[in-house]
Amino acid sequence: MARDYAARCPRSPGRNAWMVATLIILAAQGVVAQKVRVEEELEAYPTESVDLRCEFVDGGSLTKLTQVSWIWEPVDGQRDNIAVYHPTYGQSFPNVAFRDRVIFLQNNLRIPSIRIKDLRMSDAGRYTCEYATYPSGNEQGTTTLIMLAKPKNSAKAVTVQAGSKSVMVAHCEAADGKPAATIKWLASVGGNHSTSSTNGPDGTVTVRSEYRLVPTAEDNGREVTCLVDQKTQDRPWTEVLKLSVEYPPTVTIDGYDHNWYVGRSDAVLFCHATANPEPTTITWTTASGSLPDTVVVEQNKLTVRKVDDAVNTTFTCEVKNKHGASRKTLTTFVIEALEDPSSAGAVAGAVIGSLLALLLVVTLVVVLLTRSRRQQRRGFPSSGDSVAAGNEGSNGSDYGNKARLLFAGSGNGSKNGTGANNNGPVYTYREGCDATGTLTEKPNSYHHHLHHAPAGTRPTPHDILLCGEMDEAERRKFNLDDSIEEEDERYNRFGGGGNALPPAYHAHRGHGGEAEMDVYLDDDMESQRDGSVISRTAIYV
Secondary structure, three states, X not given: OHHHHXXXXXXXXXXXXXXXXXXXXXXXXXXXXOEEEEOOEEEEOOOOOEEEOEEEEOOOOOOEEEEEEEEXXXXXXXXXXXXXXXXXXXXXXXXXXXXXXXXXXXXXXXXXXXXXXXXXXXXOEEEEEEEEEEOOEEEEEEEEEEEOEOOEEEEEEOOEEOOOOOEEEEEEEEEEEEOOOXXXXXXXXXXXXXXXXXXXXXXXXXXXXXXXXXXXXXXXXXXXXXXXXXXOOOOOEEEEEEOOEEEEEEEEEEOOOOOEEOOOEEEEEEEEEEEEOOOOEEEEEEOOEOOOOOEEEEOOEEEEEEOOHHHOOEEEEEEEEOOEEEEEEEEOOEEOOXXXXXXXXXXXXXXXXXXXXXXXXXXXXXXXXXXHHHHHHHOOOOOOOOOOOOOHHHOOOOOOOOOEEEOOOXXXXXXXXXXXXXXXXXXXXXXXXXXXXXXXXOOEOOEOOOOOOOOOOOOOHHHHHHHHHHHHHHHHHHHHHHHHHHHHHHHHHOOOOOOOOOOOEEEEEOHHHOXXXXXXXXXXXXXXXXXXXXXXXXXXX
């Protein structure tokens, strides 16, 4: 443009100097204003596409754009031209590796943005958008493309045999990742881990971690967890692993209840084994080698159809797997036949029922005896007894085997106390007996006997028993007399008169040695269930 301007204008020394100064000023303004606008850094993943944007910002009308080129720098010092655009000659892709994967987004020299398809990890590097301009020369801007790779994560437990040395029981791997991944372990077993990494030719990194411990049978089935953390993942990747530790069988026998009696049916033993891998064979034997005829074996179950002396022996269970064999023995003892539990329960129930019935009868007898004694103390006749009653005017009629003890004062009443007052002497109607058991009169100072046994009559057992009852009644009467006298003495000691009330029975001694008794009866008479009325203070024997 400067040449065209000089050709059109006439040359003169003054005019030439002015033109040179103007071009210098314009050129300086173009350098300052000229700029190539690009993105500094981009991230992309393999197999995806990425757009590399570039734009030339015109700083003046004097700058002329000739062509634009995209230059790839995979490493420092290596420059490969992958795309060229010329306004006249069009597009060009000189690098074979990018020829089919790079396109210009527009046919515009000022906005020569490109798109790279089917990205590879090896495409990472610096991409420079470079302009050829006149008169300022080349202008450029650089974008760094960072290729990211999601790791291929995997984890696996390793089958090992129980032993005494530390071995790898699990491993975890994050392969072909960029940037490199981080691996951690979570475990409840007492092990440790080691981690290593390997760089790939395309810039990826493979990280591998191993978990190691001294394996035991108890570690079989326990869990360990692998965690992989990497930039391309939203959250850590985890995998739970169950350890696989192989070991020979451990055997136990159960089911024996120490109650194998003769005649028992279906007695059972079980052979249990823990092993990894599972047992291949389970064998039952006895101390003599072979099993009795009454024994049936189904895998780990041994059944005795009917217990007899033949199973009074030692049973052995042997279990095998590929790592070895283990056995367990059990000695069984056959005892005498036991009663049927149902009949034993019936016998026990009968015994308990009998005891309860006996206890009920004893209780009933005690209650009846207690009630009878209470009635005797109160003067009530027992059932079946008749109360003797009468007076002297009854012409000596028999009063039966009972006599009534009556208390009366000194008066002219009848002998049995049924006169007009209670002042007569005390009479006891009583039948006595002699040494032979014959019923006779037995006189005393306070008793008069009304009944006589015919002479020469042989006493009956009933008469002999009745004589004993009469003697017991005699003793009760004198005990009552003594208690009345003691009550009288206490009454006289404290003054007798005044406002003090006399005792219920107050006895006075009369003249001439004959006893006189004043009887104070408080509510003496009492009605009975049969309609009769008897004295509460009388003693019936």
